[in-house]
Amino acid sequence: MALALMKHRPVTGNEAPLLAVDFSHEMLLRGAEKFAPHNIVAIEADALHLPIADGSLDLVTSAFGFRNLANYEEGFAELFRVLRPGGQIGILDCNQPGGLTGAMYNLYFKKVLPKAGGLISGDADAYRYLPASVERFPRPPRLLEMIRAAGFKDASWTGYTFGTAGLYRATKP
Numbered sequence: 001m002a003l004a005l006m007k008h009r010p011v012t013g014n015e016a017p018l019l020a021v022d023f024s025h026e027m028l029l030r031g032a033e034k035f036a037p038h039n040i041v042a043i044e045a046d047a048l049h050l051p052i053a054d055g056s057l058d059l060v061t062s063a064f065g066f067r068n069l070a071n072y073e074e075g076f077a078e079l080f081r082v083l084r085p086g087g088q089i090g091i092l093d094c095n096q097p098g099g100l101t102g103a104m105y106n107l108y109f110k111k112v113l114p115k116a117g118g119l120i121s122g123d124a125d126a127y128r129y130l131p132a133s134v135e136r137f138p139r140p141p142r143l144l145e146m147i148r149a150a151g152f153k154d155a156s157w158t159g160y161t162f163g164t165a166g167l168y169r170a171t172k173p
């Protein structure tokens, strides 16, 4: 995500660094190899307690990370805190679709994926965590309510791939 964002960032010559946050040391070590040639600073921190000043960021994004937070209301409050007025969030994450798509998705996600993923990787638990975490993640109407309750405006969700993933966007007034 950090590298993709760098590509789209307007070049002015005196840009502040892009901050890449994760609380997994191993994940940041892997990222550091890719970040080295770029103006990216890796920060080892919990997204619920960011070591970042109030009102200091233009944009906060997360790709398949936000769903893992221990408390979503606190997560949105923390993102609101660090954004400047007019700053935006872009949160891409999994979603549990409804109807027939949801039934087929559940079959694949809960029965097929843990077995196939476990056989190939040797870590079936990781592939049981994935569907469990998606099930626990609130659906778009509820998450949009939380985003608005945190103080954001223009909250929206755009679904992708039959609603199995989607992007939440909102702006700090």
Ligand SMILES: C[S@@+](CC[C@H](N)C(=O)[O-])C[C@H]1O[C@@H](n2cnc3c(N)ncnc32)[C@H](O)[C@@H]1O
Binding pocket: 001, 021, 022, 023, 024, 027, 045, 046, 047, 048, 062, 063, 064, 065, 066, 068, 069, 070
């Ligand atoms: C599926 S990975 C996605 C990583 C990243 N978007 C990327 O493209 O490399 C989810 C990441 O979220 C991190 N994570 C989960 N909860 C977190 C939290 N409370 N604070 C910081 N990072 C967290 C995990 O350590 C993991 O590296």
